Amino acid sequence: xxxxxxxxxxxxxxxxxxxxxxxxxxxxxxxxxxxxxxxxxxxxxxxxxxxxxxxxxxxxxxxxxxxxxxxxxxxxxxxxxxxxxxxxxxxxxxxxxxxxxxxxxxxxxxxxxxxxxxxxxxxxxxxxxxxxxxxxxxxxxxxxxxxxxxxxxxxxxxxxxxxxxxxxxxxxxxxxxxxxxxxxxxxxxxxxxxxxxxxxxxxxxxxxxxxxxxxxxxxxxxxxxxxxxxxxxxxxxxxxxxxxxxxxxxxxxxxxxxxxxxxxxxxxxxxxxxxxxxxxxxxxxxxxxxxxxxxxxxxxxxxxxxxxxxxxxxxxxxxxxxxxxxxxxxxxxxxxxxxxxxxxxxxxxxxxxxxxxxxxxxxxxxxxxxxxxxxxxxxxxxxxxxxxxxxxxxxxxxxxxxxxxxxxxxxxxxxxxxxxxxxxxxxxxxxxxxxxxxxxxxxxxxxxxxxxxxxxxxxxxxxxxxxxxxxxxxxxxxxxxxxxxxxxxxxxxxxxxxx
Amino acid sequence: xxxxxxxxxxxxxxxxxxxxxxxxxxxxxxxxxxxxxxxxxxxxxxxxxxxxxxxxxxxxxxxxxxxxxxxxxxxxxxxxxxxxxxxxxxxxxxxxxxxxxxxxxxxxxxxxxxxxxxxxxxxxxxxxxxxxxxxxxxxxxxxxxxxxxxxxxxxxxxxxxxxxxxxxxxxxxxxxxxxxxxxxxxxxxxxxxxxxxxxxxxxxxxxxxxxxxxxxxxxxxxxxxxxxxxxxxxxxxxxxxxxxxxxxxxxxxxxxxxxxxxxxxxxxxxxxxxxxxxxxxxxxxxxxxxxxxxxxxxxxxxxxxxxxxxxxxxxxxxxxxxxxxxxxxxxxxxxxxxxxxxxxxxxxxxxxxxxxxxxxxxxxxxxxxxxxxxxxxxxxxxxxxxxxxxxxxxxxxxxxxxxxxxxxxxxxxxxxxxxxxxxxxxxxxxx
Numbered sequence: 001x002x003x004x005x006x007x008x009x010x011x012x013x014x015x016x017x018x019x020x021x022x023x024x025x026x027x028x029x030x031x032x033x034x035x036x037x038x039x040x041x042x043x044x045x046x047x048x049x050x051x052x053x054x055x056x057x058x059x060x061x062x063x064x065x066x067x068x069x070x071x072x073x074x075x076x077x078x079x080x081x082x083x084x085x086x087x088x089x090x091x092x093x094x095x096x097x098x099x100x101x102x103x104x105x106x107x108x109x110x111x112x113x114x115x116x117x118x119x120x121x122x123x124x125x126x127x128x129x130x131x132x133x134x135x136x137x138x139x140x141x142x143x144x145x146x147x148x149x150x151x152x153x154x155x156x157x158x159x160x161x162x163x164x165x166x167x168x169x170x171x172x173x174x175x176x177x178x179x180x181x182x183x184x185x186x187x188x189x190x191x192x193x194x195x196x197x198x199x200x201x202x203x204x205x206x207x208x209x210x211x212x213x214x215x216x217x218x219x220x221x222x223x224x225x226x227x228x229x230x231x232x233x234x235x236x237x238x239x240x241x242x243x244x245x246x247x248x249x250x251x252x253x254x255x256x257x258x259x260x261x262x263x264x265x266x267x268x269x270x271x272x273x274x275x276x277x278x279x280x281x282x283x284x285x286x287x288x289x290x291x292x293x294x295x296x297x298x299x300x301x302x303x304x305x306x307x308x309x310x311x312x313x314x315x316x317x318x319x320x321x322x323x324x325x326x327x328x329x330x331x332x333x334x335x336x337x338x339x340x341x342x343x344x345x346x347x348x349x350x351x352x353x354x355x356x357x358x359x360x361x362x363x364x365x366x367x368x369x370x371x372x373x374x375x376x377x378x379x380x381x382x383x384x385x386x387x388x389x390x391x392x393x394x395x396x397x398x399x400x401x402x403x404x405x406x407x408x409x410x411x412x413x414x415x416x417x418x419x420x421x422x423x424x425x426x427x428x429x430x431x432x433x434x435x436x437x438x439x440x441x442x443x444x445x446x447x448x449x450x451x452x453x454x455x456x457x458x459x460x461x462x463x464x465x466x467x468x469x470x471x472x473x474x475x476x477x478x479x480x481x482x483x484x485x486x487x488x489x490x491x492x493x494x495x496x497x498x499x
Numbered sequence: 500x501x502x503x504x505x506x507x508x509x510x511x512x513x514x515x516x517x518x519x520x521x522x523x524x525x526x527x528x529x530x531x532x533x534x535x536x537x538x539x540x541x542x543x544x545x546x547x548x549x550x551x552x553x554x555x556x557x558x559x560x561x562x563x564x565x566x567x568x569x570x571x572x573x574x575x576x577x578x579x580x581x582x583x584x585x586x587x588x589x590x591x592x593x594x595x596x597x598x599x600x601x602x603x604x605x606x607x608x609x610x611x612x613x614x615x616x617x618x619x620x621x622x623x624x625x626x627x628x629x630x631x632x633x634x635x636x637x638x639x640x641x642x643x644x645x646x647x648x649x650x651x652x653x654x655x656x657x658x659x660x661x662x663x664x665x666x667x668x669x670x671x672x673x674x675x676x677x678x679x680x681x682x683x684x685x686x687x688x689x690x691x692x693x694x695x696x697x698x699x700x701x702x703x704x705x706x707x708x709x710x711x712x713x714x715x716x717x718x719x720x721x722x723x724x725x726x727x728x729x730x731x732x733x734x735x736x737x738x739x740x741x742x743x744x745x746x747x748x749x750x751x752x753x754x755x756x757x758x759x760x761x762x763x764x765x766x767x768x769x770x771x772x773x774x775x776x777x778x779x780x781x782x783x784x785x786x787x788x789x790x791x792x793x794x795x796x797x798x799x800x801x802x803x804x805x806x807x808x809x810x811x812x813x814x815x816x817x818x819x820x821x822x823x824x825x826x827x828x829x830x831x832x833x834x835x836x837x838x839x840x841x842x843x844x845x846x847x848x849x850x851x852x853x854x855x856x857x858x859x860x861x862x863x864x865x866x867x868x869x870x871x872x873x874x875x876x877x878x879x880x881x882x883x884x885x886x887x888x889x890x891x892x893x894x895x896x897x898x899x900x901x902x903x904x905x906x907x908x909x910x911x912x913x914x915x916x917x918x919x920x921x922x923x924x925x926x927x928x929x930x
Binding site: 295358449483 | 925
C-alpha cells in the first residue's frame with residue numbers, strides 16, 4: 001500500500017527531535033510538511049508584529065532546511081477543518097502526523113481533526129514532544145489532579161523516570177526514500193508569507209533582537225551552554241543590570257515555538273553538568289526554566305478555564321477594578337514610573353523581558369498598585385511577549401497576582417525601589433526611555449521628586465515631557481494589602497500572616 | 500405507594516396567592532395509611548427558619564415563591580438580621596450587584612430587623628452614593644455592626660463630604676447600640692465622631708478608621724475618652740498621641756485587645772511625631788495581652804523617630820524598603836514581637852539583625868522576607884534559635900544566599916529539621 005504522509009507543524013517547528021515527523025517519513029512514498037495559517041489570525045488583535053515576525057522567520061528556516069533535503073514547507077491558508085479535507089483528496093493522503101498539544105483548545109481541535117481523518121481513511125500518529133513528560137502521567141501520579149505547588153510538582157517529577165531521549169534530526173537518507181512533489185508555483189501557492197502580505201507596515205526595520213527559527217535556536221543553545229560552562233556554577237544566577245537586556249543566549253521563545261526541543265535542552269544541560277561536576281545526578285534546580293514550563297502545562301491541560309478567573313476552580317475570585325484608562329497607561333508604558341515604563345517599552349519593542357521585570361510589571365498592574373485583573377495583563381503579554389503561550393502565560397499571571405497556587409501576597413515589588421536595586425546605574429531606563437537619559441541616578445527612578453532645576457537641566461519636565469506618576473505607591477499598596485486580606489481571610493485554606 | 504408532592508410551583512415570581520387550598524386538598528392521607536405523605540406545607544415555622552438559614556439568598560427567594568407559608572417564613576425577622584449590600588457598576592467591576600428591587604424590599608419590610616450590615620462598594624462614585632442612599636433610609640434601624648468596605652479604589656472619598664456625613668449620622672443617631680464600626684477610607688470627621696460617641700458610647704467595642712484624613716487627634720481622643728468599652732481600634736499614625744494611649748489605659752477603660760496603626764508617608768521626607776515610652780508602658784500595664792499591629796509604608800529615610808525606645812509592637816509589617824539599621828533597632832526594642840514582614844531591604848545581608856531578633860524576640864512565631872538577603876548559615880542559625888515556635892516562615896527563594904556551609908538544595912533539609920516539619924522557600928516562576 002502506498003503511504004502518502006502529511007506532517008502538520010503547529011508548534012514543534014524543528015527537524016531535530018521530531019518523532020511525529022519521523023513517523024511521517026517511515027515507509028512513506030511521499031511526505032509533505034504543512035503549516036496551516038489561519039488568515040483571520042493575522043487580523044486578530046492579540047498577536048503583535050514581533051510574534052508574527054518570529055513565526056514567519058521560523059517557518060522560513062524550516063523551509064530552508066527542508067530545501068536542503070529536497071523538500072519544501074507547505075504553508076496553507078485557512079482553517080484546519082476546511083484545509084485538511086481538500087489536502088487529503090488532492091494529495092491522496094493516507095497518514096497524518098503531528099506533535100501532541102496538551103492545551104485544552106488544542107486537544108479539542110485535534111480530536112476533531114483525528115475524527116475527520118478517520119472518515120477519510122487517513123491514519124494519524126501523534127507524538128508528545130513539546131513537554132518533557134506527558135502531563136497526564138504527572139496528573140495520574142498526583143492522585144489524578146495536577147500539582148498546584150511547584151514543590152509538589154518537583155516531588156512527583158523526581159519519582160518519574162527521565163524524559164525520553166531526543167531523536168536526532170531528519171537525515172538525507174531518510175528523506176531520500178520519500179519524495180516531495182514540488183510544483184513550479186510552490187512559492188505562490190504555499191510559500192511563507194511576508195509581514196507585509198499579512199498587513200503589517202514594517203518600515204524596513206530588520207534590526208530586531210530575536211531571530212526566529214531552529215538554526216538560530218541551536219546556535220543559541222551552544223552559546224548558552226558555553227556560558228554556563230564558563231560560569232561553571234549552576235546556582236541561580238544573581239540578577240545584574242546586564243541581565244535585563246536581551247540575552248544572545250536566551251532560549252525561551254525558541255522553546256515556546258518548538259524551534260528548540262525541550263529534551264535536547266534538558267539532556268545538554270545534564271551532560272554538561274556531569275562533565276563539570278562529575279557527580280551522580282544533577283539537582284532539579286538545574287532545569288528550573290524547563291520545569292516551570294512543565295508545571296504550568298500540567299496545571300492547564302484539563303482546565304479550559306485556566307485563562308479566566310470566573311469559572312476557574314483553582315483561581316481565587318478577587319474583586320479587581322475595571323479601569324481601561326489605567327490599563328492602557330500600563331500597557332503603553334505611560335505610568336509615570338520609569339522602571340515600569342522602561343520594561344513595558346522593551347516588551348513592546350523587542351518581545352522579551354527578564355522574568356524579574358515580568359514580576360515587577362505584573363505586580364504593579366494587579367495586587368501591587370493598579371488592582372486590575374490579571375486577565376488584562378495576560379492578554380497584553382499574549383500580544384507582545386514572544387515566549388508567552390497559553391498555559392505558561394495564564395499560569396504565571398495567576399501566580400504573580402496571587403490568584404492561585406497558594407501564594408503569599410505580602411511581598412510587593414516597589415516600582416521605584418525594586419528598579420533601583422536591580423539596576424543602580426539607571427542604564428536600563430536610559431536605554432528604553434531616552435527622554436530621561438540626562439537625569440542623574442538619584443532621580444531617574446522617581447523623576448517627579450527631582451527639584452525643578454534638575455528637571456530643567458535634564459530637559460525633561462515631569463508632567464510635560466514625561467507623565468506624572470499615575471498613582472501614589474504607598475497609598476495604593478496599603479489599600480491593596482487590605483483588599484487581598486479581605487479576600488484571603490475568607491478562604492479556608494489560608495495559612496498566612498494573621499494581621 | 501404513590502406519594503404526591505403537595506407543592507405546586509408558581510410560575511410567576513409575584514407573591515403567591517391561593518395554593519394553600521390546593522395544599523390542603525393534597526394533604527389528605529392516601530388510602531394506604533400508616534405512611535403519611537410528606538407534608539411540606541405543615542413544616543413548623545421554626546424548622547423552616549432553620550432550613551432557610553442554610554440557603555443562600557437566591558435559593559431562599561425561590562423557595563419563598565412556593566406558597567404563602569414559605570413566603571412568610573422568608574420574611575421572618577431572624578433571616579434579615581445580617582445583610583451585605585454589594586454595590587457595583589458594570590463599568591467598574593466584574594462582580595454582580597445586589598438587585599435594586601431586593602434593596603427596595605429590604606428597606607421597606609426589613610429595615611427594622613437589620614442588625615449586622617455591611618456595604619461592599621466598587622471604585623465608582625455611583626456605588627458609594629447608592630450606599631449612602633441606603634444608609635439614609637435606615638431610620639428604623641438599630642444596627643449593632645456597620646461596615647463600609649471598598650473592594651477597589653476608595654469611592655467613599657469621592658463623595659461630597661457632607662453627603663456622606665449626613666448619611667452616616669442617620670445610623671449613628673438611630674442605632675444607639677453600635678458595637679462594631681468599620682469606616683476605613685471614608686471622609687468621616689470629628690463632628691460625626693462626636694455624634695457617634697453621644698449615642699453609642701456604652702456599646703462601641705470596635706472602631707476601624709484607617710486612612711480617614713478628616714479626623715484629627717482630638718476627634719479620636721474624644722472617642723477614647725467616652726467609649727470605655729472600646730477593645731479594637733485601627734487608625735493612622737497621625738491620630739496617635741500620648742493622650743490617646745493614656746485615655747485607652749485609664750482605669751475606666753476595658754482592656755484593649757487590638758490596636759492597629761498605619762504609618763503612611765504622603766510625601767518624601769515627611770516628619771513624624773514620637774510617642775513617649777511611658778505612654779506605651781501605660782498601655783502594656785493596663786492591657787498586657789493586647790496586639791499592637793503596625794504597618795509602615797515609608798521611605799527608608801523617614802524612620803528616624805521610630806524604634807528608638809522599647810515599643811510593645813506585636814505584628815510589624817514593612818511595606819516598602821526598610822534599612823538594615825532600622826531592623827537592628829527592631830531587634831533591640833520590640834520584645835513582644837510575634838510577626839514580622841519585610842517586603843524589601845536591599846543588598847546587604849541581614850544576618851546580624853535576624854540573629855538579634857531571634858535572641859530578643861522570644862515570642863516571634865511568623866516571619867516573611869521579600870527582597871532581602873540573608874546568608875544560608877545565618878538563616879539556619881536563626882531558625883535553630885527560634886525552633887518550633889516559628890509556625891509561619893515565608894521566605895522568597897532569592898533571599899537565601901548560598902555560602903560555604905549550605906547550598907540552596909541543602910538548606911531546606913536543615914531548616915525542616917529545626918522546624919519539625921517540611922519547609923521550602925517561596926518560589927516565583929522563572930520563565
